[in-house]
Amino acid sequence: MTWLKRAAVAATVATGALTACAPQGDLTVQRELTVAERIQLQQAEERFTRACMAREGFPYWIQAPLSVEERQGFGFVLDDVGWATRNGYGSRIQQRVLDAKKSNANLRYRGSLTKARLARYTAALSGGPGAPVLSVALPAGGTISSLLGGCQSKAQEELYGDRETWFRVDKIATNLSPLYLPDLVEDERFSTALRAWSRCMGRKGHTYANPSEIRSALPRLTKGLTSAKAYAVEIRLAVAEATCARTSALADTGRALQREYRDRASKPYTADLALHSRLEHAALARAGQLTGTGA
Incomplete structure (x- = not known):
């Protein structure tokens, strides 16, 4: 690279x-979320996904997220001497991530399903073949797409509201x-x-x-x-x-x-970024209520 x-x-x-x-x-535009708050949002989304999958008749296991410490050190240059002393460039952290993916309970479960049940599981999780496709034009050109369906979409709607709106502003905000x-x-x-x-x-x-x-x-x-x-x-x-x-x-x-x-x-995208910020902070409040850490 x-x-x-x-x-x-x-x-x-x-x-x-x-x-x-x-x-x-x-x-x-409100303040930037902390790393810990982003972890909280990700975990809340996972919990919403698990609850939705249970309603669809499937188990879903939430994986342990990387800690705040483990997520540090990633940037165009390392400048945290303490983190570098403990973790180098994070190779052992990356190996733990790979090992966790290999032992992922959700992947093992998928591998145990018959072809027909796997199709139902996939449709429940991320939308079936007939699910609508969301697409958004990226600021620097090109497009990015995602299925609008399944429990993963519903989990985002629980947190952020209208999925199409969230998908659009999030892809703009994170691709500048x-x-x-x-x-x-x-x-x-x-x-x-x-x-x-x-x-x-x-x-x-x-x-x-x-x-x-x-x-x-x-x-x-x-x-x-x-x-x-x-x-x-x-x-x-x-x-x-x-x-x-x-x-x-x-x-x-x-x-x-x-x-x-x-x-x-980012000036041409001020309105989109302001909306993204409001949706994130509203989602954080919902996540706090879900996990018992809210006000």
């Missing part, structure tokens, strides 16, 4: 739903980064900080032009090593990257520029 593509992914991961500054009134990242990474302020980061890494014995090169090099650097030694290499590089991200101000510069460019690029 190229440096720019990694930055695009990181921008979405790091900020969740990207929001913009907006005027007061109906176009006000391609509009501005090409310009951001060409900004001289970013280039200056990136060069300072690279010089800092060089002084530590690591010659890399950008953080993406480290991720690309890791498989080669750890090939043939024991798991423990490979992890030690990962930790050493991650700590160096995070330390240099702080001393070079690359992380702070990147975040400041992201806010600047994002706010500029």
